[in-house]
Amino acid sequence: MFRSAPLAPRSAQLVPGIALCLAIGAVSLALGTIAPVVGSALPAIAIGVAVAAIRRPGARTLPGIAFSAKWLLQAAVVLLGAQLSLQDVITVGAESLPVMLSTLTVCLLAAWGLGRAMRIDGRLRTLIGVGTGICGASAIAAVAPVIAATSGEIAYAVSTIFVFNIAAAVAFPLLGHALGLDAHTFGLLAGTAINDTSSVVAAATTFGAGALGFAVVVKLVRTLMIVPISVGLALRQPQGGASSLLRQPWRILTLVPWFIVGFVVMVLAHSAGLISAGAHLVMASAGGLLIAAALAGIGLSTDLGAIRQAGWRPLALGAALSLLVTATALGVLALTGRLG
Template sequence: MQLSPVVTLPHRLGTRAAAVWPGVAVCVVIAAVATVAGHFVPILGAAVPAIVIGVVITLIRRPAERLRPGIAYSSKFLLQCAVVLLGAQLSLGSIARVGLESLPVMLSSLAVCLAGMWIIGRALRIEPRLRTLIGVGTGICGASAIAAVAPVIGAASSEIAYAVSTIFLFNVLAVVIFPAVGHLLSMDPHTFGLFAGTAVNDTSSVVATASVFSAAALGYAVVVKLVRTLMIIPITVTLAAVEAHRSASSGMSLRKVGTLVPWFLIGFLVVAVVNSLGVIPSGAQDFLVQASIFLIAVALAAIGLSTDVAALRRAGWRPLLLGAILWILVAVTSLLVIWATGGLA
């Protein structure tokens, strides 16, 4: 009898695969279309078109019942797998080189953003999960941070969709405005790379912003942004602890303590360490990074397909205002700390 779970495992896996593959296939097709769109319009990336296509399809016709298990699987498990693969972009060497210079800017802007999220979000009467998603998306790294935090706090699809769309809007504005600010302040490429890497969120938008300023600013901006991705870990673990405390009816058991760290964050760290050791060939590293980007698009397509559009309408203008205020706070804080540490003349 003890072996029965092992004996029946292939059957259970087959049953599960049969249940989820139709919905996963639909999400993969949407992600493929979104990836092509992102190739022609790089500032979009694949994430935003994927979620928009999913929402538009939902407005026209709700997905059939047989697609829902695969959509749910894509929006949760595949999203977590994407976070794991994000670790392939980082190495301990790059963290050590960039961390010392960029850490004061990153920590200051993140602290101001999270404080603003809590104070201003409460003042605007924004639902806690939505303001948390907008806060971590603005303060850390856009869709990647939202992807990591959403399952921990139990965010609804409509909240994820609103947060991703809000972050994207201000990323577009950053591409237009930030290079002009950099030239106005007579920044050199290195300084602007630090500014763009800490004040812009998604990688595609960091690349676009730094490229508009100068090709020399691009490399450093991307590395700063990737190091900034590490802030996902302490923030997600802290939120997991808060959620566990909030839902606990009694004291914290050893089992509860062990579940505070989501499995996908452990996977993220393992992949980053393995990459630091040089075990992953450069070709495989590129593949893993692209796979992560594609899986995020698959997951966001699923989130778009399961979005409650009426809930988006009910959210109104307040979350957008919160996103605008936090975006300004992060940018201003980054500039002030760069100036205070001698980065600006």
């Protein structure tokens, strides 16, 4: 009883920022209803970026904004599981493996080779490589302690990845429509070629109905690659290095994000018929608002100064890797008969 008391002040600190994100999210949903072609995802990000550019969020709203950008999006992903069957997840996940493994291999090899050629520090190019190849900031956060990355390297990598998150959310729906992709194929492309879950959700939502479920399933399968990559990097560290994965193998389980487990639980509940039609509607509406609020939080978190500080080399490496991953995904989709 006494230990839980401090939770109240901490929770109260989150309210202003969450309220701001929810307000922007609600406005974005309204704009998406008025102009369905635009959708709600891009307005949420754009409004957030504009507000942050005019006036950086202060200490009063920052905790809630950070909470919204991470936890509200993950909660929305969990709710999305209630709209998919186990058969859908297995089929789409298996179908994505050739594209996903190809893009990841190309990305990691290019990060090593191009990064060395551009004289980028080994840890920084590793962070940018896994961030681009797997799942953005989540992969960077998981791998950073394994390779003993510094806080500065982490900040540079996250800032670099953030630039291409925003670019992908805008460019990929345009690319998908230009290529005449259907919702399923666009989901495969977005889930394998866009680095962060938030941008996958934004791009798929903007593209149109039906793409979001496919894209998120593919993205979650890709996110699980954090585990073998982190273990592989740990094995490369010198004995007595910073990584504790070898000394405490049970920590491997902590690399699996909680929202993937929650997503699977919701898929199983839906497949077993445990979720009523009314609950489906409520979850779909709540998920839409949470996505918009989370993307608003990501927009509000934009730090143009940090992006400038990262310098041109990390940004150039991030751009090259993003283009290579996209080209590889399109190439594999073409070879498997998905394009054209």
